[in-house]
Amino acid sequence: MNTSLLWLIPILPFAGFLLNGTIGRKLPRAAVAAIALLATLTSGAIVADLWIYMKSAGAPLALAVTSRPWIAVTGFQVDFAFTVDHLTVIMLGIITGVGFLIHVYSVGYMAHEEGYWRFFAYLNLFMFFMLVLVLSSSFLLLFVGWEGVGLASYLLIGFYFKRDSAANAGKKAFIVNRIGDFGFLLAMFLLIAHFGSLSFDRVFSQIPMLDSTGHLATSRCASLPCVIGFQPYSGGFLTAICLLLVVGAAGKSAQIPLYIWLPDAMEGPTPVSALIHAATMVTAGIYMVARCHVLFDRSPAALTVVALVGAATAIMAATIGMVQHDIKRVLAYSTVSQLGYMFLACGVGAYSAGIFHLMTHAFFKALLFLAAGSVIHALSGEQDMRVMGGLRKRIPITFWCMTVGVFAIAGCPLLSGFFSKDEILYQAFTSPSPVGKLVWVIGVLTSLLTSFYMFRLWFKTFFGAPRFDEHALAHGSHGQAALAPVHTRSDTTHTMVAEPEHDSGQAAHSHGIHESPWVMTVPLMVLALLAAIGGYVGVPVAFGGHNEFEHFLDPVFTAYSSGQPTPEPSAPAYQAISLTAIAVFAFALGLLTAYVFYCRKQGRATQLARRFKPLYSLLVHKFWVDEIYGALIVSPLLFASRWVLGGFVDTAIVGGTASAASGATKGLSQITRRMQSGNIRSYAGWLALGAAAVIIVVLFGVHPFHH
Amino acid sequence: MVPIAFYLILAAILFCIGIAAFLIKRSVITIFMSIELMLNAVNLTFVAFSHMWRAVSGQIFVFFVMVVAAAEAAVGLAIIIALFRARQTLNVDQVNLMKN
Amino acid sequence: MNFDHTILTLILLTPLVGAIVLALIPEREGAKTHHIGALVITLITLLLTLHLPWHYHYAAEPGSFQYEQNLPWISVPAIRYHLGVDGLSLWLTVLAGFLAPMGVLASWRTITSRTKLFFTLFLLQQVAMLGIFLSLDLFLYYGFWELSLVPLTLLIATFGRTENRRRAAIKFFLYAFIPSAIMLVGLLWLYVRTGTFDFPALQNLAASHSISPNTTALWLCSLSFLVAFAVKCPVFPLHGWLCDTITEAPTALAMVAAGKLGLYSILRFSFGIFPEQSRHIAPLLIALGAIGIVYGSLLALVQTDLKKLASFSLLGHVSFIILGIFTFTVSGVDGGTFQILNESLVGAAFFILLGLLYERYGTYDIRDYGGLAARHPWMVTMFVITALAGIGLPMLSGFVGEFLILSGTMQSIVAHHVVWAVVGTTGVIFSAAYMLWMIQRVFYGSIGHRPDEVHGWDLNAREHVELWAFAGLFLVMGLFSPVWMRAIDTYGTLTADKPTRFEPNTFRHIETETYEPTASRGFVDPTLGAAALGKQAPSANKGARY
Amino acid sequence: MPSNLLALLPEIILTIFGVLVMLAEAMLPPKRSRKPLGWLAIFGAMFAGIAANVQLQHIHAVGVFTGFYGTVQVDTFSIFFHWLIAGIVIVVLLASLDYFEGPVTHAGEYYALALFGATGMMLMTCSVELLMVFIGLEISSISTYILAGFRKGQATASESSLKYFLLGSFATAFFLYGIALCFGATGSTHISTIAARIGTTSAPLLGILAVAMVLIGLGFKVSLAPFHVWTPDVYQGAPSPVVALMSTAPKAAAFAVLLRFLFNGTPALRPHWILLIEILAVLSMTIGNLGALLQQNVKRLLAYSSIAHAGYLLVAFTSFHEDAVSGALFYSVAYAAMNIGALLVLTQISGYEEQATTIDDFTGLALKRPGMSALLGFFLLSLIGIPFTGGFFGKFYAFSAAVHGGHVWLAIVGLANSGVACFYYLRLLAALYSRPLTDSRDYILSPRLTFPVAAALAFAGLATLILGVAPGRVLNMVQHATPGIIAAPAEQPAASSFPATPPATNR
């Protein structure tokens, strides 16, 4: 394995971005797509090669490659350096694999958009930053990717910049992410202050050497853990660092309280939602927590916070997801909820379970989004589930793929989601974390709700009588045909409520509901396959598997440990089985309820909603979180800026002192001019008075310094 | 036997009356006269000191002051005449075109 | 041919001679004679300034000056024509050289009448700026410092945009001149105490505490310097002139109005001559810097005038630098110095872009704009790149500086530094907020009423050249910061305090007594970065210097 | 050459030329141009300057020498002022050649008076006998009283003249009183005798009082606040070239007297007058600047500014080092150059009829007369004290003298004041350079730039520039001029106190 190939992994997409971004406008669409796909595919190939290499026996646990320094001042240096370990490899695989599939999908989905080149350029840019994020060997380079994916996300969410809502959503995503970055940055500053470096290796290797007061053990006893009476340091400033990192992770991974941007991010094109806002970018937070497990392990408090935040996010998003009508929004809240799951897993110390879920989630959630995109595509831009229904027959491929995805996420046994989710719940239950049991309960509840709302989506979309007006849709399709490229054209002010449909203007599609072209369905099918079987890499021991996934990651999560290997939680097998049974029960219950409400007795849900109106309203309005933020933070901030700072401080104090000074001077000036009355006699009066004063001063005023 | 200081005080009185006259009088000519009064007061001072020091240079000084006063009078009265021609007034209170 | 001994004089003379020549060429209606002349002169100056980093001896003793020229000028008082460059001024000189042709290009279309006046004064401004960066004689420096006010004032009075221009010009001048006048007293006092205006000599005297035994007087003297510089920067409550000046100033001048001169002067003279006093007042300045960041960003958030927005954004950026340099950490000082470069470039690019908008649509009111992205794809691209560089996106130039500054703040031993580091870091959020919101309001959404009436064009070739130069620099500076840092760090390590270690759990720093170059100590490791900057790693006994 | 003649050579030359001009004026027919007379006067001033040079050679040969029984003393100090006054007169006369062509018929008398006035001023600077100083002062004052009212067509001229005359005589009375008291305290009016006796006189209060009175009188002449009140009115009414003359030359001469009197004559009383000097300096700076701040009339503005500048100059007096004197001397040169320059440019652009009087009249003038505006801008910047102009070095030396003397606060007040001052200079400057708010005023009939005026402007401009860029020569000169002025204060024998009265034979 030539390690310098590692550079190519991110650079290829970047080259794609540069090419498409600068000259893409002049290129034919096919060329644009080819450049983007090729860039992704090639790095995907390198990743595959890397994977094979890392799996092979005798491969080093980590590959590192360092280039020139990026930031260097005396005493602090950050290089352009990549490290690949097993965790990275998994992430790389997900990113390039799912990423490539979504690229392919986009070729079809975006086929007739005006900013085609722009879209692929941004997508490649995203790939670049995401790859940098996972490859980096230091916090700072990770942060580069971290911010970079935020930028790409901003650009892609705001892809339809003509629409205020899209532009707003992009801005919101970026700013909320920046709040997270704020925490991340502070964490890095603390790391520098304490460890003098941001390189993972340098930081993590110092942690075990912190003695109980938090000072670094002297270099002479580098292997101090063996010294008798050595108390490993935990908590303290490490907690501060961890909590700040959590803020960062919460921003990127849409956790409470910073999750608000993710649902709005659905303003972007659907492939973007699938790639960035489901499969890859939003999981960066989980990746980061897992990457920093050495830190988190030293801070039980921070871990507890992570677990609680994850659990709370999971259940809150799930409850909101139950009542949404927009198909993409349901998926968005589901994403938030699943991210909460992963967070929860990290919080109880089950990093590999979290990463496992990250991977399976990438498969099925990308699948779900793409399938939803296909549905929307079929309905010419309709996203409201209330006007769907009965699509099962009309778009069979999409339906079946979607079915796999729904079952997988709901935790249907033997599909990928089942294994990963089960692993998390099991780990939560058996973990020594003080909140382990609590988060387990919440996890199960969430699992129930997940099952419910996913099947609700499934039933409402594909079953029952069609609730859409086909002719209207066809008309709408025609109507939009004229307006199809509207959102990228300059000469109109038309704004659209729903996502503007892309290729609806084509004659081939004017008949209305239709299955998507093969470029879109093939990736769906591949993903469906992955969603189905992806879980088998991590079949737990209790089910006769080897939990290969966890073992694969073991070197990562046991590195830098203080020498005493943590004993494997050796819970009895029956416990695992019974926990699994509970999870399966939750899945079944969710499925059943959804079936009852949305297939069997339609209207029942509406009745319920009416009966529990306040509760329903609370959920529909997403707990009014946006409104609360607006009222408590944004408005006061703007008000204070405009009136207190702008009106009072700037005008009255900053400008006021100056104008007061100048006013006073001018007043004095007027007085001086008044003295100059033009009358000789008054002049003589001044002279006489002045003379008297002079005489007094000279006679009596002996200078203090000169006598 | 009169203390020199008395002469000086007398001069000071005259000097200050001169100042006061300058301040109070409205006729330009009278104001000019008050300046002459002040000069005279200074002359008395000179003479007194001259007496005190037994030095005639003070007296010579007075002599020169007289000459200068004469020259000033010539010029000053010419200025007054010019003013009167231009403004038809001798009242200083009306000579205030320029102010502030 | 070896220019090394005359290069600095050449750099100063070129624009000066150019200004005189331009003043002598008659002005013809509609002709571009003066534009071209100014462009040629500024480009020559730029080339000359590029000579400096090219032949700079990076490995020379830190703190020494290169390309020195030291001639007697006036014997009593001892005033010398002393020029020189060190790590601090090296790149700033180049920056000044770079901004000038950009300014000329930015004025290409906007300045159509009285071009002679404009370019003559513009070049004089250039002379003053370069002179400030190059002077090593305090008196000479002061001369250039005051001189720099004049062209700007006249140009604002002549070319100001609104009826307010005369007031704005006077306001600018007064704000800058009055503190400078007080500074002159400090300067005189220094001279009377020490008998020299020579900066290196003064620096040595300061280092050996032999300027004056009168600490109060020293304090006041240092304050007189600092206040003059702080107003010029401007530091937070002293920014009363900024808005009006920026609003009125033509693009080419808004580019140079604020920031670098004051900041450079603080770094050079406040820190050089009053090291202790500067450290004593550092907590205040750090606080003001942090407050200024938030203040500037928040006010930028609520502006409806693009120029005002830009000026408050400038305030925020300058505050960042103030925060950084007063931490007296290597990171803070290096980052702050680097950020001066970046801030100037970003600000310049931003003003150029705003100027382009104004050229096309004749208004700076955000509310008149909207939906321009489709019409000007390149312009929006440039806007976004500039904004991103401004808000510190990694890989662009802004990040390096901001990051080092804030991390330096966290390492500082100044009281409450943690609080101010946190407050300063919030600037990251607010700056993103106002920049993105501005871009959204101008470029996204539906077409605004002003673009509806007027049909502007996208960038032309000249504007492309200009803006891509900036964009390229943002990227290069973001990726290859050590190129710049090599020089800057020689200054930073000399200026900053000894490395400190963070006392766990108390959030206080303790200055380390001795310095041990081992990686195991939880503090600054000088071996890090040294090699990257092409320096010899400091040996253990020398390390105590910083 | 007999030393008496040599000691007074410049004055004698000036007088002769003055008489020549006066006689020629009477002989020329009324309608003839008076320009030749002007040239004659200019040559006279030039010869006076050359004569001063001859004196300098003599000094180099034999050292400081006196004439006429020690009433005049020729030293580098006096020669410096001779040059300065001669230079001022030359420049002003050059600029006056065309100015007085039109409205005034008897311009020859103007030239003669200027020369006689210069004679008086020069006498003031070289006299070491107070009687001589007094007569010189009177000559210069009476000439300027008359010159101030020279533009008789204007209603303000006679008012200007009258105010100057009445108040000037009023102040002269104080000055004279001061001399009288000085005489009373020491029994002499000779500076060196005064210096020797005043510190040890048995009637010290008389001496102190004398200093106060002399300061009042001279303070009036140099327009220090609170004796400044006449300045704006007189300047406003007087013709511009005359203002240029009387705001510089008599002031310089009066400052020279002040320097001689304070530093050479009464250094022993320095603890008494130093506080007064400080107060007067602060008051002058402040009141001058405040008065000018909102002034619309440009000439009044410059009048107030001259008050402030007198204050700046006085700041240098607070130090008792040589640099105090050299600072003051340098300032007087720099101020002369820039102020004359500014006034002459104003005359040029506002027309010989002086129609443009307010700042608003000058709005946007840079458009029409860019060269003149640039020149005016340069002089204004110099008045503000921007580096690389003479005004900057002037201020610099004056304030560094103060700082050297330990009066840091005075320097602060002074420089803060110069900060305020730049507001009004800038108002004029910004007006010149800003686009006119309304339609430009076309009634200003700016006269054509003639050669003599151009020469005068070039002279003033170059002087200002050279003083700002290469002040070395002038500085050298003023530093050479200082040693004679500063007398060591503690020179007198402290043991035997000089009696106030000589021993009376029969008391």
Place this chain on the structure above:
Amino acid sequence: MQLALFIIFGLLAVAGALNLLFQRHPINSALSLIVVMMSLAVLYWSLGAEFLAAAQVIVYSGAIMVLFVFVIMLLNAGEEERNTKGSKVAYIAGIPGAAAVFCLLTFVFLKEKQQLGYAMLQEMMTGAVSNLTAISHQLFTSLLLPFEVTSVLILVAILGAVVLARKEL
């Protein structure tokens, strides 16, 4: 004798000065001024300055005051108008200033009274001739220059008077 002369003519001088102050018509003021000058001439004489006493009468009372009266007549100056808008400053600042000046001067003179000594008439009476000799000697030796320069002064004055008083067309 000396004291009597001082008191009588001193009072007369003050009275004349005050009369100058209070008379409204310039001609009355001029006459009062002449009284003052005459009284001063006597005082000069009493201080031993006979030459000056004579000069005072001739130059001042004789020449200068005649000029004044002449101008008053020429311009036909009437009584002062009392109703013109006066200057408040002259009263508020000026009069106290003048009073203060007087008080300060008096204070100094009284304070130094002992040092200043006494004036004696007899002594002067005897040395009258030598006084005049001394004056002329000094005037033509050590103070020759002022004497000469005075001619320039007078020249200027004449020139000025001509310039100013000439009727301009």
